Amino acid sequence: MKIAIIDYGAGNIMSIKFAIQRLGYEAVLTSDASEIKNADKVIFPGVGEAGSAMRMLRSTGLDLLIPTLKQPVLGICLGMQLMCESSEEGNTTGLGIFEAKVVKFNNGLKVPQIGWNKIYDLESPLFEGVEENDYIYLVHSYYIPECDETIAKTEYGIEYTTAIKKDNFYGVQFHPEKSSDAGERILKNFLDL
Template sequence: MKIVIINYGAGNIQSIKFAIRRLGYEALLSDDPEEIRQADKVIFPGVGEASSAMKKLRASGLDKIIPTLTQPVLGICLGMQLMCHSSEEGQTEGLGIFDADVVRFSNRVKVPQIGWNQISNLKTPLFQGVGEKKHIYLVHSYYAPLTKETIAESEYDVKYSAALGKDNFYGTQFHPEKSSKVGQRILGNFLEM
């Protein structure tokens, strides 16, 4: 199986690579559109700030490639947020895959949210074998509100989308590669789709 992690200079790439290796697979880092198109599974990571990450995607033309992919694609953290219509962070226009606009947490809570939180209302095979209220690891100041594409919820000041899913596209606000056995199970589920 060919697994490609999109390498656009805004990712937590090594920890994802190690998590995939622990599952018995190898992943390739690439920004080559042909290589990405030919992959069986694509992981779209992201750490950092939305507008600068989108600039990097546009500069490489990957903003045009990602929405056209037909194999399973998993966006992680900022990767998931960039798959939405827009983000308040830097007034950024996203890829428009998910029908959501990413917003900032209110000043009522400490931002960013860092640490472990529970997920619930789990849907789709991405969460097969994962029980309700399991803990996952998050680091974020912005979130996607609940939508018809929400496949897992979490709560921090408000209920929000911990994961989104539409067709062959999935996104997790949390970091499965840093979420212990639960995250390993979710990554494994994605790779076995």
């Protein structure tokens, strides 16, 4: 199986690559369009600020490629947020794969939300073998409100979308590569789709 991790200068790509290796697979880090197009699975990571990350995607043409992909694609953290219509962070226009809009936590709680939190209302084969209220690891100041594409939720002062799906596109707000057994299971389920 060919697994491509999109390398566009805004990701924690090595920790994802190592997590995939622990599962017994190899992944290639790439920004090459044909390599991404021909992969069986694509992982779209992201750490950083939405506006500058979108500028990096546009400068390479990956902003046009990603929405056209037909194989399973997993957006992680900022990668998931960039797959949405827009983000309040830097007033950024996203890739428009998901109809959701990303908004800033404005509930009086400390941001970024950093640490372990429960995931629940799991509604996808992505979560097979994951228990309701298992813990996952998050680091973020922006979130997706609940929407039609929500497949899992988390609560941080308010309930919000922590995983989303549309067609072959999946997104998770948390870092599966840092989320212990539950995260490892979610990554494996994605690779088995």
